Amino acid sequence: MSLPPLTESQKACLALPLDRPIFLEGPAGTGKTTLAAARLLRWLEAGVPARAILVLTPQRTLAAAYTAVLRHPTAPPGGEVTVATLGGLAQRMIELFWPQVAEPAGFAAPTRPPISLTLETAQYYMARVVRPLLEEGYFDTIRVDRNRLYSQILDNLNKAAVIGFPYTEIAARLKAAWVGEAAQARVYDEAQECAARFREYCLAHNLLDFSLQYEVFARHLWPLPACRQYLIGRYTHLIADNIEEDTPVAHDLLAEWLPHCRAALLICDQNGGYRRFLGADPESAYRLRDLCREHVIFTASLIATPAMRALGRAMARALGHRGELTGHARPTSAATPADAPTGPRAALDYRAHRFYPEMLDWVADEIGRLVHEEGTPPAEIVVLAPYLTDALRFALATRLAARNVPVRSHRPSRALREEPATQCLLTIAALCHPAWGIQPTKYDVAHALMLAIDDLDLVRARLLAEIAYRVRDGRPTLLPFVDLEPAMQERITFLLGGRYEGLRTWVAARVEETRQPRPHRPDRPGSRRPASMPPTASLDHFFSRLFGELLSQPGYGFHRHHDAGEITANLIESVRKFRQIMPAPTAGDTFDLGREYVQMVQDGVVAAQYVRRWQRQPQDAVLLAPAYTFLMSNRPVSHQFWLDVGGMGWWERLYQPLTHPYVLSRRWAGGAWTDADEYTARQDALTALVLGLLRRCRTAIHLGLSELGESGNEQRGPLLQAVQRVLREA
Amino acid sequence: MSLPADFLFNQANLQDYVDCPRRFQLRHLLQLAWPAVAAEPADEYEAQVQDGEAFHRLVHQHVLGIIAAETPILPEAGPLADWWRAYLASPPADLPAMLLPEVTLSAPLAGYRLIAKYDLIAIEPDRRAIIVDWKTSARRPRPGWLSERMQTRVYRYLLVRAGTDLFPGLQPAQVEMIYWFANYPDQPERLPYDATQFEADGRLLTELVVEIAGRNEPIFPLTDDVTRCRFCTYRSLCGRGITAGDLDEADDQAAVPEEAAPDWTAGFDFEQIGEIVF
Incomplete structure (x- = not known):
């Protein structure tokens, strides 16, 4: 640049x-x-x-x-x-100076290297700490998904670390600010105990989550x-x-x-x-x-037009902004936007609709017009909402694709564990590891076969699963193709039958390997494994083999579908990091890491994150993103489309019963957090968000207005009210 | 897909291009995730890579004075302990006293940037600069093989081009590169440098970058040497094999990658989750 x-x-x-x-x-x-x-x-x-x-x-x-x-x-x-x-x-300094810092920082095994936890693996250990306490009735008064519960306890530890107070004071701070029912105080104490147990576990096992890295x-x-x-x-x-x-x-x-x-x-x-x-x-x-x-x-905006600056001033007034508003002076260079005496309306484009899908159609039409008729580069357009649900992302992406407009999103639409390719890999893994005791359903096997075998449609895949998949003595088994009735073989076709047979024999070979591990190899220079130690096939290596030797080969489902390779890579990385944090198995240990991983996937603890893009994303494309994510890219654009303007999501905070971003801050002086404090905080946050967006917009804000929101409720949120005030006064 | 303007050339991606243009295209240009096993046994290959990284970290800590020779953080047995003893007993001979570990240098080249990360640069001001690269591979390559590798060409060339912060007025003849083998500590390979080789490297690297930037075919040519495909994870995509090559079968021609595949999920990603994203 x-x-x-x-x-x-x-x-x-x-x-x-x-x-x-x-x-x-x-x-x-x-x-x-x-x-x-x-x-x-x-x-x-x-x-x-x-x-x-x-x-x-x-x-x-x-x-x-x-x-x-x-x-x-x-x-x-x-x-x-x-x-x-x-x-x-x-992270870099801990890695480098670990020998000098491990003991004073309280780690139990300073001579062994540290293990950094990812968000996913930290949640796994937090789950291990918290689950027994849940059985005892901890947190029984709050209704929140378990994974969010784990992540909020981690969040408290992180806040203590980045703000600089002892993590042992988390509950005291939260309780001092709480003005509701007394039962909540017990929940804070429980969260405190979980945080303390997690920290003790990390110190005992050289594990470093984000909070401990920061504190160390x-x-x-x-x-x-x-x-x-x-x-x-x-x-x-x-x-x-x-x-x-x-x-x-x-x-x-x-x-x-x-x-x-x-x-x-x-x-x-x-x-x-x-x-x-x-x-x-x-x-x-x-x-x-x-x-x-x-x-x-610096006071002069190099981005916003006079109308946009006027809109910023008007929106700040409408939202009750109390302080001095900066950033609305005229620029001082020829390189800045041309001035013209215009009011805030000139920077606003809006159309009221009754129903949500009508609003989405209008947004897509407008974007199509900007791109194809006005020649606006797609990268100069963003579509923003407070939260971007998967349904909304899909609805918009589909509409824009139909108008031949390239789109990119801040993330794919599904979590890793929900990806069909992941399900296919996990099903085949279960078939290859009968000792896990996991018996996939015929539905799962049919879908796995459909994805794994190129050109196999769902009808034939179901047929194959119905006839060739058996559970015998609790062990899942695939029957040879030659054992099928000739008429059935013809229905499946011999081409697809041959591919099925390739898959079946690969699976059978892996089952055999789990019974008889590979032979020992002699020691050689650089070999870590002594000859006396049998080789093990870990689940991530298993997936690598499954991908390379079978699924990515010609005739199989991942060969031409490169997205599946990316999903497999993400899954392998997730398993590998999971494996690397687990203690080394000891003699007689019956713990099976693969089975544990699959169990954790089913519980939603691991593989719950979104597939990370390894491939380069198209840059000249319309971006669909949550508003805060766009702000953190710090990139101005010409056109912003704001969706759900009447929704409360622009104003409300995420429901977090175990933590509090304002109370757990250095500025909080103690005392109760009142409704007035909450209102002021929300109003300030909305004002900052709106000004932040306007200051990153060159030409126009397009408001997607619908009387009924995505879920059919009437919408009259604070952002909509502020816009209405601006329009009345303009 | 054309080469992005911010593409960084390094010894690894240039070596990939020289070995197989298609691998360069898949791995570095399209950044196509293709997570097949690179070499078997996979667990042993992974252990070798991890031990190699641990050895590099130990030497880095030792050079900075963070750990002493008798460090308690070593395992008692195994290759890492052997390598450490070898490093202490037979380090590269005659190194200047000024040691700079883990240095990264870069310079413009034919409209792009060339970058290299050095394990160690040892400098005697106004006299000489020695590049040291720690090799933990099981085998020692045959003499002469390393001099043709992109690593040798890029490292020496770039030190002259971009090392003036470290050594003002550095001349090619003042540069030497040492490959030190942890499993063969008494057989380092020393590769001196001179102005003629510097000119030749500059020409070659420039030609390579220009050639790569000018390519626009949908599929870059595949290598003619299919033995290389045994240790390439894209072998199934190219229809050139099913199983990964055995570590024991790796030789100079079909080298196992020394670095693990790019870790595209490393670090924290702000977009990963809504609740906490520290």
């Missing part, structure tokens, strides 16, 4: 002495990150070694502008600028002279962007780091703080302003 021409404000900031610590603030869209990228290049041109520069962002997506500049062919040759989040930096880094590594000297000595030049989205502990660390930097640039978005539910604290970020010699404010 080459940088656009700079404005006068940007040039003035760039011209400041290179060794000057600068605190730069301003609303989104005023060119702060562009300036920072220019200053980064200026450092490099001035001879600052790239390896001495650290760019910190609260989230990887927010670093895209920096990596684009650094990857550009025009960037000078040299070392590598480190672009990281604090969590990522913590902040409390043990950063104060460790060797680690601090390594970081301070290496990174003499620091850029921290979007510090308003970072955590108080990150701000503490920056405050201690800054005096040691030869140069620094801290960037703060005004009216931000969208990641508050992840511990972001914009007010805490402003502590860093006083540590910088220069304080620069």
Whole structure:
């Protein structure tokens, strides 16, 4: 990415002495990150070694502008600028300094390496800790899905870590703020006990979840002279962007780091703080302003038209915004949008509908018109909703595809375990491991055969499952094709029968292998396994073999369907990470990791995340995303379509009975969290969200309005009311 | 699909292209996930890769002074312990004192960027710069084979092009590359450098990048050497085999990949789940 021409404000900031610590603030869209990228290049041109520069962002997506500049062919040759989040930096430092920090941090086996937990594996261990307590009646007064319960307890631990208070105080803080029924206090105590048990388990087994990584880094590594000297000595030049989205502990660390930097640039978005539910604290970020010699404010939007800026002012008024509104000054450069005296209505496009599908049709028609008649690039259009349900995503994607408009989404529509390819792999795995005692239904086997065998339709697949699939003595079995009646063989066809036979013999060979493990191999240089130890076939390797030797071969279902390869890769990675956190089996151990994994899939604990895209996504496509996800991509567009404008989702917080993003923050002074506090918090969050979206829109906001929402309820949410006020006053 | 403007060339993807343009296309251009087994026994291959990573980390920690020679974090037996003893007993000889572990360098090349991550660069200011690469593979390649590998060409060339932060005015003749084999610590391969080779490497790498960027056929050519397909995970896609090759059968021509396949699920992903996404 080459940088656009700079404005006068940007040039003035760039011209400041290179060794000057600068605190730069301003609303989104005023060119702060562009300036920072220019200053980064200026450092490099001035001879600052790239390896001495650290760019910190609260989230990887927010670093895209920096990596684009650094990857550009025009960037000078040299070392590598480190672009990281604090969590990522913590992970690297723990790995490097583990021998020095493991014991003081309280790990039971400091001579053994640490094991990092993913969100999925952390939930697995939390489930192991919590499940026995659930049997005792813990959390019986609240109605929430078990996985959300586990994740909220982890959430509390994470909040304690990023805000910087002992995790043992979680319940006390939540109870002090609670004003409802007394029974809830017991729930907080139960959540506290679960958190404590989980932490003890992690320390006893060298497991590092996100909260422990953060705590070990902040409390043990950063104060460790060797680690601090390594970081301070290496990174003499620091850029921290979007510090308003970072955590108080990150701000503490920056405050201690800054005096040691030869140069620094801290960037703060005004009216931000969208990641508050992840511990972001914009007010805490402003502590860093006083540590910088220069304080620069950018005020002129380089993105929004005058009408868009007027709409921002009007929406802020309508939402009762109390503070000073920045970011609505006129730009100071020819590179900025042309001004024209227009009011907020000029930036709004809307059509009222009675029913939800009518609104979706209108949205798709409008997007089709923008792309095909006005020549708007699809990448310049986003469709946003507070939550993007699978049904809504499918409905929109289908409509846009019918209008020949390319679409991309922030994630695929199904969780990994719900993907048909995953179901196919798990069914065949069960057939190959009769010792698991899992007997797939004929329905499952029919669907697995249909996916596994190329050109096998559902009718024939059902027929095959009906005739050739048996459970004998509790063991699932596939019969040879030759054993079928000749008439049935003809119905299936001999071509497909041959493929079925290939699958059956592969399965039979694996069943045989589980009875008689592969022969030992002699030791050789570099071999970890001593000759006395029999080889084992782990489930992830089994899936790799199933994919490579059978399903991806010509004539089988995954050969031409490349998405299935991606799903298999995700499943393999999930199993592998699951395996790597499990203790090594001991002699006489009857625990079967494969069976445990499949059980956890059925319970929804693992493989519940969405398939991660390995392939590059089409860039010139309309993006469908939740509003906050779009904000965290920090990318302006020309057209935004807001859906469900009357819905309460724009205003309400996620139901989280075990945690609280405002009470578990450094700003919370104690005392009760009242309805008035809740109202103010929601109103402030909606205002920040709306302003954030408007500041990332160049041309028009298109409002999808329907009297009845997705589920058929009448819609009159606060965002709709604010829009109506703006329209009345305009 | 054409080459993205932000594509990074490195020794691994260039070697893939030289070995088989189709593998380069599938793996690096289309980034097609094809998770077949690379080599059998799969668990042993995985263990080798993990041990190799652990050894690299140990040496990194040792060079930085984080661990001493008598570190308690080693397993008592096994290849890692053997390699560590070999490293302490027979490290690369005559290394300069200034040791820079885990250095990444990059430079523009034919409209793209070339990048390399070095295990260790040892520098004697104004005199010489030694690149050290730790190899934990079971076999030691035959002499001469490594000099033709893209790793050798890219590492030495890029150090001269992009290493001026570390060594102002570095000349090709001041560069040497050492491959040190953990299983054969007394038989390192030392590869000196000079201006002629630097020019030749620059030409070759530029030609390769230009050639790759100019390709627009839907399917890049497949390698003629089908023995390479035994250790390529895309063998079923290309209709070139069913089972993975055996680790014992790997040789210089059909080398097993030293690095694990790209870990596309590493790290936290903000989009993964709505509840907590730290």
